[in-house]
Amino acid sequence: MLVFAGALRHLMGTMGKILVLYFSKSGNTAKMAAEVAEGARRIEGTEVRLRSVAEAGVEDVQWCDGIALGSPTNMGTVAWEMKQFWDVKMPDSWGKIDGKLGCAFSSQGGWGGGAELTCQALQTILMNFGFLVFGLPDYVAHQFTLHYGATLAGEPREEREVEACRRLGQRLAEWVAVCVDGRRDQHPLTSGRKRFPW
Amino acid sequence: MLVFAGALRHLMGTMGKILVLYFSKSGNTAKMAAEVAEGARRIEGTEVRLRSVAEAGVEDVQWCDGIALGSPTNMGTVAWEMKQFWDVKMPDSWGKIDGKLGCAFSSQGGWGGGAELTCQALQTILMNFGFLVFGLPDYVAHQFTLHYGATLAGEPREEREVEACRRLGQRLAEWVAVCVDGRRDQHPLTSGRKRFPW
Amino acid sequence: MLVFAGALRHLMGTMGKILVLYFSKSGNTAKMAAEVAEGARRIEGTEVRLRSVAEAGVEDVQWCDGIALGSPTNMGTVAWEMKQFWDVKMPDSWGKIDGKLGCAFSSQGGWGGGAELTCQALQTILMNFGFLVFGLPDYVAHQFTLHYGATLAGEPREEREVEACRRLGQRLAEWVAVCVDGRRDQHPLTSGRKRFPW
Amino acid sequence: MLVFAGALRHLMGTMGKILVLYFSKSGNTAKMAAEVAEGARRIEGTEVRLRSVAEAGVEDVQWCDGIALGSPTNMGTVAWEMKQFWDVKMPDSWGKIDGKLGCAFSSQGGWGGGAELTCQALQTILMNFGFLVFGLPDYVAHQFTLHYGATLAGEPREEREVEACRRLGQRLAEWVAVCVDGRRDQHPLTSGRKRFPW
Numbered sequence: 018m019l020v021f022a023g024a025l026r027h028l029m030g031t032m033g034k035i036l037v038l039y040f041s042k043s044g045n046t047a048k049m050a051a052e053v054a055e056g057a058r059r060i061e062g063t064e065v066r067l068r069s070v071a072e073a074g075v076e077d078v079q080w081c082d083g084i085a086l087g088s089p090t091n092m093g094t095v096a097w098e099m100k101q102f103w104d105v106k107m108p109d110s111w112g113k114i115d116g117k118l119g120c121a122f123s124s125q126g127g128w129g130g131g132a133e134l135t136c137q138a139l140q141t142i143l144m145n146f147g148f149l150v151f152g153l154p155d156y157v158a159h160q161f162t163l164h165y166g167a168t169l170a171g172e173p174r175e176e177r178e179v180e181a182c183r184r185l186g187q188r189l190a191e192w193v194a195v196c197v198d199g200r201r202d203q204h205p206l207t208s209g210r211k212r213f214p215w
Numbered sequence: 216m217l218v219f220a221g222a223l224r225h226l227m228g229t230m231g232k233i234l235v236l237y238f239s240k241s242g243n244t245a246k247m248a249a250e251v252a253e254g255a256r257r258i259e260g261t262e263v264r265l266r267s268v269a270e271a272g273v274e275d276v277q278w279c280d281g282i283a284l285g286s287p288t289n290m291g292t293v294a295w296e297m298k299q300f301w302d303v304k305m306p307d308s309w310g311k312i313d314g315k316l317g318c319a320f321s322s323q324g325g326w327g328g329g330a331e332l333t334c335q336a337l338q339t340i341l342m343n344f345g346f347l348v349f350g351l352p353d354y355v356a357h358q359f360t361l362h363y364g365a366t367l368a369g370e371p372r373e374e375r376e377v378e379a380c381r382r383l384g385q386r387l388a389e390w391v392a393v394c395v396d397g398r399r400d401q402h403p404l405t406s407g408r409k410r411f412p413w
Numbered sequence: 414m415l416v417f418a419g420a421l422r423h424l425m426g427t428m429g430k431i432l433v434l435y436f437s438k439s440g441n442t443a444k445m446a447a448e449v450a451e452g453a454r455r456i457e458g459t460e461v462r463l464r465s466v467a468e469a470g471v472e473d474v475q476w477c478d479g480i481a482l483g484s485p486t487n488m489g490t491v492a493w494e495m496k497q498f499w500d501v502k503m504p505d506s507w508g509k510i511d512g513k514l515g516c517a518f519s520s521q522g523g524w525g526g527g528a529e530l531t532c533q534a535l536q537t538i539l540m541n542f543g544f545l546v547f548g549l550p551d552y553v554a555h556q557f558t559l560h561y562g563a564t565l566a567g568e569p570r571e572e573r574e575v576e577a578c579r580r581l582g583q584r585l586a587e588w589v590a591v592c593v594d595g596r597r598d599q600h601p602l603t604s605g606r607k608r609f610p611w
Numbered sequence: 612m613l614v615f616a617g618a619l620r621h622l623m624g625t626m627g628k629i630l631v632l633y634f635s636k637s638g639n640t641a642k643m644a645a646e647v648a649e650g651a652r653r654i655e656g657t658e659v660r661l662r663s664v665a666e667a668g669v670e671d672v673q674w675c676d677g678i679a680l681g682s683p684t685n686m687g688t689v690a691w692e693m694k695q696f697w698d699v700k701m702p703d704s705w706g707k708i709d710g711k712l713g714c715a716f717s718s719q720g721g722w723g724g725g726a727e728l729t730c731q732a733l734q735t736i737l738m739n740f741g742f743l744v745f746g747l748p749d750y751v752a753h754q755f756t757l758h759y760g761a762t763l764a765g766e767p768r769e770e771r772e773v774e775a776c777r778r779l780g781q782r783l784a785e786w787v788a789v790c791v792d793g794r795r796d797q798h799p800l801t802s803g804r805k806r807f808p809w
Binding site for chain 1: 316395402
């Protein structure tokens with residue numbers, strides 16, 4: 018009975034599969050990606066693949082239960098290299114990979130520089146493929162949040178910046194655990210994990 | 216064990232709870248809302264509440280597993296009456312209702328009139344509350360889709376317009392069945408329900 | 414005195430310079446682009462360049478007073494080939510070409526398919542370069558408008574679809590005439606040109 | 612001859628008319644608005660009105676050549692009180708006030724909290740009315756910009772935060788000077804005013 022699929026995956030130790038897929042030129046978004054991957058590993062049993070668009074293939078997207086998609090903010094939206102991945106490699110998978118979980122992250126040149134708009138565009142790409150996308154109500158520090166994805170100016174340096182990236186990956190792994198594997202104990206509302214600095 | 220919660224809800228006949236929440240002045244969005252609700256009922260065992268923002272309360276949002284949020288496109292974005300509901304009634308629930316499913320619909324004055332932007336703004340509101348939001352790769356007719364929510368010019372009249380609204384409600388009920396109740400047989404990729412006109 | 418620059422350009426017959434810059438794979442957006450260019454020519458004295466991203470260079474963008482930017486809607490946003498133009502060719506011009514006028518157009522696979530979101534992303538790119546961007550309150554037919562750019566499903570066929578493209582180019586040439594050349598008689602509010610079907 | 616209208620306004624000392632229109636509950640956006648107004652006054656001859664939505668009327672919007680629109684980020688987008696102003700008071704002016712200049716600002720609860728999305732929604736409202744909207748390539752400090760409007764977390768305190776607000780108002784007044792009054796000497800590319808910290 019399909020309803021027990023999640024439970025079976027749990028017993029077999031083959032659980033949530035997370036892909037952190039990014040493009041990076043300066044290295045800033047790559048550093049964010051590594052932290053996002055680190056955060057996903059906070060949820061026990063999660064398998065994580067960290068891939069640049071140059072390394073990744075269609076099979077990585079098909080494989081995952083959830084994806085964190087990261088691009089630098091270039092001219093206010095997604096870098097062409099990231100878009101190329103979806104325009105060129107993914108069309109054959111369109112309409113065949115619905116229902117995966119998805120979220121976004123972006124490094125911008127400065128605060129107010131368009132990273133929120135870039136995250137929204139990344140989410141739009143994911144929605145186009147039928148993914149369920151989300152942001153986080155969580156605050157990782159005073160006046161520091163990731164409501165529509167993790168956004169930074171430059172690279173992650175301060176603790177709150179690192180935590181924003183990690184929290185994104187953590188939440189992705191949590192939602193995969195809850196929605197795909199039926200692990201209700203991982204639900205952020207009841208797991209007891211810290212969500213707010215207050 | 217929490218993983219069987221969905222199965223238990225299934226056996227007890229208390230399954231997916233869907234809220235169709237809308238504001239309408241001309242009546243166009245209200246007609247869309249009725250069709251969205253009708254579509255949600257396509258999935259067996261789904262309980263549907265159809266409410267205007269004047270009728271609905273916090274308890275309706277708390278009650279639901281999934282929400283379809285509808286507003287006319289007014290000046291390119293959400294009507295103030297819909298926004299008022301979330302700004303005034305919902306703040307106390309913020310951070311306490313994460314993980315529900317969400318989608319959007321909007322009636323605009325004309326094609327090209329901003330209904331996609333309005334759906335995106337409605338999804339942003341839902342994401343702010345930690346909801347998992349989605350659009351549909353499905354086409355309901357030649358050159359007619361609802362990739363980022365159901366959008367119309369005026370009221371639903373043509374068959375494809377009615378079906379766009381219903382398909383939105385149907386998919387919402389499907390994702391609730393899959394993600395909340397663990398009913399894998401309802402997954403749009405394997406349920407056998409028609410998704411494309413070709 | 415610089416305030417007379419527009420008047421001088423007028424007397425010398427060297428007036429509004431419009432660039433219609435597009436990418437097209439199927440040919441749909443190319444057909445839209447041709448109509449946009451045609452519309453720009455409605456304003457006397459306007460010089461129009463129609464260029465694909467493969468043909469265009471930095472000098473075309475630098476040359477123009479106003480730009481109409483067109484891309485197919487691919488996976489809900491700008492095609493990578495269009496983004497590549499701005500990411501690769503244009504960075505050296507960033508911060509040096511502020512104040513040009515800009516607008517957008519897009520062909521999508523179906524109504525509700527993301528063309529409004531694509532126009533918004535194109536406008537974001539233009540805003541990043543300091544351009545003044547706009548949409549049109551105009552309706553070109555009953556329930557057919559281009560509030561945030563000209564959007565179609567497929568290619569322009571119906572009269573209202575052709576007119577949406579042309580009206581976009583026309584308005585661009587009008588705003589260039591008004592804002593750059595000081596030709597107040599071209600202002601859409603007082604020019605007497607038809608804006609609404611009623 | 613209409614082309615000299617700007618020059619005449621200049622000679623008569625009746626130049627750029629700027630409206631800073633805001634809603635504020637906590638006071639943060641009101642403080643931003645005051646700085647935006649201050650920045651607009653940097654351009655000689657500019658007349659500035661600073662109004663909350665409760666104080667402002669249709670006549671203020673009709674009066675202005677350019678508008679800076681400010682709202683707190685509430686649930687990821689424009690506060691209902693600001694939207695109400697446009698939905699309730701402004702519809703009769705729709706289609707009659709095209710071509711004014713417009714920009715946006717927003718105070719959010721934390722960085723990454725949706726202020727860019729709110730600015731974009733405010734710009735969408737302005738575009739719906741036919742306004743020419745813009746952001747600023749300028750950086751006001753290292754890693755601090757206002758590419759799509761001025762965004763802050765909380766109230767303006769640091770020098771860069773105050774300057775972001777003022778620069779927005781300044782640029783609005785500059786574009787009004789250039790586009791409406793034909794004062795080419797005020798063009799940001801040639802005025803000699805500082806745009807970047809480097």
